[in-house]
Amino acid sequence: xxxxxxxxxxxxxxxxxxxxxxxxxxxxxxxxxxxxxxxxxxxxxxxxxxxxxxxxxxxxxxxxxxxxxxxxxxxxxxxxxxxxxxxxxxxxxxxxxxxxxxxxxxxxxxxxxxxxxxxxxxxxxxxxxxxxxxxxxxxxxxxxxxxxxxxxxxxxxxxxxxxxxxxxxxxxxxxxxxxxxxxxxxxxxxxxxxxxxxxxxxxxxxxxxxxxxxxxxxxxxxxxxxxxxxxxxxxxxxxxxxxxxxxxxxxxxxxxxxxxxxxxxxxxxxxxxxxxxxxxxxxxxx
Numbered sequence: 001x002x003x004x005x006x007x008x009x010x011x012x013x014x015x016x017x018x019x020x021x022x023x024x025x026x027x028x029x030x031x032x033x034x035x036x037x038x039x040x041x042x043x044x045x046x047x048x049x050x051x052x053x054x055x056x057x058x059x060x061x062x063x064x065x066x067x068x069x070x071x072x073x074x075x076x077x078x079x080x081x082x083x084x085x086x087x088x089x090x091x092x093x094x095x096x097x098x099x100x101x102x103x104x105x106x107x108x109x110x111x112x113x114x115x116x117x118x119x120x121x122x123x124x125x126x127x128x129x130x131x132x133x134x135x136x137x138x139x140x141x142x143x144x145x146x147x148x149x150x151x152x153x154x155x156x157x158x159x160x161x162x163x164x165x166x167x168x169x170x171x172x173x174x175x176x177x178x179x180x181x182x183x184x185x186x187x188x189x190x191x192x193x194x195x196x197x198x199x200x201x202x203x204x205x206x207x208x209x210x211x212x213x214x215x216x217x218x219x220x221x222x223x224x225x226x227x228x229x230x231x232x233x234x235x236x237x238x239x240x241x242x243x244x245x246x247x248x249x250x251x252x253x254x255x256x257x258x259x260x261x262x263x264x265x266x267x268x269x270x271x272x273x274x275x276x277x278x279x280x281x282x283x284x285x286x
Contacts, residue, residue, distance in 0.1 A: 024232035042242030065092030178219030
């Protein structure tokens, strides 16, 4: 049963993250585009009640990793009734056979994980059919595999310009919003700026130089619960934060029945750890 205590914890944790986002943005070098960072609250495995509580706190951008879960959650009667202005971000791997289901999601704001020209074509044609007489374009980001890991999805970084050019030239129903990466998990910031973030920054510069686009025209989606402060400092305009807001994720087949830490406690522990690392980190200006 949904408890008032948990409701309060979500509110406090969300407020703490919003404050950290604003503080990190204030530390950004003035040479970076002055684009206010967008906080995407990732509600994967969490009940609709938690989404509604964060929405009641004034939050609007939410993310999901799996098509089925997003379809179910976005169509939940409670969310439909309580969150009319919600903006859903799809941030997981998208297979072509799931495109139609995804694009039917109410209040779908952006697909952040387009990782090939072929997938862009499929999303474009499907959106053209689904939108009917509407002229509204669907926002998309191009996902890069900046770490080169085999278990990560994403476009090879060297294909960035050609893929974005394809979207701009051949996908009239799509609105190219920016670049996205997941990056290597657990990078130690004591070693210096995250190389995956630096790669994404570099590819944006190359893209903007090649296609004569202003930097502020291309958003960067990078940074999650353990590194979003640093991501914003070096230029991220879109961070995806889940456990620090909603608490650790709960999976049906979990090997333990130990209750997950509350969102407030999770936020505090991650904040303390981030603070220790940031003391040793010097942000390099691009």
